[in-house]
Amino acid sequence: MNKKLFEEKFFKYLTRLTTWLLFVVLGWIIATILYRGIPAMSWDMITKVPQGGFYFGKEGGVLNAIIGSFYLAGGATLCAIVVSLPVALFMNIHMIKHRKTLIRIRLLLDILWGVPAIVYGAFGFTLMLFIGLRASLLAGIITVAIMICPIMIRAMDEVLRTIPRGLMEASYSLGSTQTETAFKIYARKALPGLTTAILLALGKGVGDAAAVLFTAGFTDYIPENLLQPTATLPLSIFFQLSSPIEAVRERAYAAAIILTILILLFSLTGRGISTLYKKYTANGTD
Amino acid sequence: MISALKIKQAGRRFWVDRVSTIWMFAGLSFILVIPLAIFLGLLIKSLPLLYDQSIWTILSGTQWSPMKGNFGFLPFIVGSVLVTILAVCITAPTSLMTSIYITQFAPKRFLKMVHPVIDILAGIPSVIYGVWGILTIVPLVAGLASWFGIRSTGYSILAGGIVLAVMSTPYVLNMLIEVFRSMPVGLKEASLSLGSTYWECIKHVLLRKGLSGILAAFALGVSNALGNTIAVLMVVGNRVQFPSNVFEAGYPIPALIANNYGEMMSIPLYDSALMLAALLLFVMVTSFNFASRYVIQKSEVG
Secondary structure (H helix, E strand, O other), rough: OOOHHHHHHHHHHHHHHHHHHHHEEEEHHHHHHHHHHHOOOOOHHHHHOOOHHHHHOOOOOOHHHHHHHHHHHHHHHHHHHHHHHHHHHHHHHOOOOOOOOHHHHHHHHOOOOOOOOHHHHHHHHHHHHHHHOOOOHHHHHHHHHHHHHHHHHHHHHHHHOOOOOHHHHHHHOOOOHHHHHHHHHHHHHHHHHHHHHHHHHHHHHOOOOOOHHHHHHOOOOOOOOOOOOOOOOHHHHHHHHHOOHHHHHHHHHHHHHHHHHHHHHHHHHHHHHHHHEEEHHHOOOO | OOHHHHHHHHHHHHHHHHHHHHHHHHHHHHHHHHHHHHHHHHHHHHHHHHHOOOHHHHHHHOEHHHHHHHEOOOOHHHHHHHHHHHHHHHHHHHHHHHHHHHHHHOOOOHHHOOOOOHHHHHHOOOHHHHHHHHHHHHHHHHHHHHOOOOOOOOOOOHHHHHHHHHHHHHHHHHHHHHHHHHOOHHHHHHHHHOOOOOOOHHHHHHHHHOOOHHHHHHHHHHHHHHOHHHHHHHHOOOOOOOOOOOOOOOOOOHHHHHHHOOOOOOOOOHHHHHHHHHHHHHHHHHHHHHHHHHHHHHHOOO
16 A cells, blocks of 8 residues: 555544544543442432531532522523623624624624633622622622623624524514514524523533632522522532542532533533524524 | 504604613623723732732742742743643644544534534533543543652642643634634645545645634634633642642642632732732733634634
8 A cells, every 4th residue: 555545544543533532531521420429429419408517528418509500600691691682683783784893893702702710700809899799699690690791692693693684674674673673583583592592601600610719609508698608519519529528529529410410401402402493494504 | 643652652662772772782882891891900909919019020930928928920820831731732633633534534414423522521611620630630640650650649730731631622623623614625626636635635735724723723722721720720739839740730820819719818919919810811811812813713704
């Protein structure tokens, strides 16, 4: 066999190998988490808050962190929707003619997407001191909302971009205003895609630890109002893992399973919705 | 009567449109102001330290003892740079190969199979990668170190680099796939019709044409790796020192910020130092990000 063909074959197999490595790593991560976490998993983990001796390996669970994560990520996602949906619609309806400006805005949003969570955390912390807030659910929600806004806008923007211009022209020619076109036509047409974008941001909010480290505090209880500190699942895992006691670390693995399952659920739901969406749009979006 | 109602309705529609447009515009301005707000907010918070010591003494200082007022960032900068270089050295070749396979060799439906995997890898939280790193990568690195005859706990910059490499792969990969897909098909057809093999075409034509985009994707990986906090913090060892080999512990900037937030309010200038660290991180990551996105956008338009 000549050298040329050998090189071709060699690289074909090498590239195939690295691709399969991707599947292997994902499987490896999930298998590791499941293998170490399942023995420590119990009903108490998801139904009880930490009891007296929890951090010495005694009874209790991480319900405080599960509920806390939901409150925090849910609140942040709601706040982010209120800002992101109008902005994404604005970019695709009002600003459709300013192509150069749009390119710059998208660049800026992409850069904001790339800013590390810990920087958002530090910024949230300065903001919190500035308005005189203590570490609390509210401060955490504000910080996470600021962090996931660019993600949500960019994801929504990608969906709205695929809507044909003719739809807007038809809507205008029937006499509707820009707002009516935005919310009644565009938002409705893109609804499945928008849902996927929201789920993406929600997943980021649930999984993030660095941004809430400064701002949300940590507590063993379920917060009752916005001004109380709250626990989150990633931080709970992080704190339990740094314990010297084996039984506490075991529980961190169980908590890691809960978090992984939540994230997988969000991402699979998002994916399912977007495939459904593609099936029902004749022109195809991608 | 009817016409009056109509006018009233039209008036309502007009006002709804006005108000919502204002809200939309306000939202957009709010988002656009955020980078500036982050920069200024962190700068104001780090001013007390900057008044006290010059920026060069801080950046080049090797001593970190907040109690004595020594805030030398150099060990942390070195730690961040080392971990990032390691991560990119691992992730760059593998992502490049994978993206070549996915876009050039594999059948089209294969992309549909890979996409969910990339998405899930990108969606897994940092802390889960950290748990995985502690459970598998750290013992692996410790074993590798003893193979070389070096004593190491495994909590090292190598472990940090490996975990980071896995974490930034989905981002780099997505960008690379984008780069390869946006290349004109005619280029490939021309090369193949001149009698080159598939691999020659990739090597001499596609890689050369896409070079700027590929480098930009790597830069994106760099900025991603620089800012990652929790996962690295969990496996990197967190010791203030200059690592002499990859099996020693390091202390990257994000880990510094995350580890010390608890005590920063009780020691003078400590909080200021941490905010300066965050500012430094912000500037570094943003410039890398800007450069790579700019290049990618240019290569897509052109």
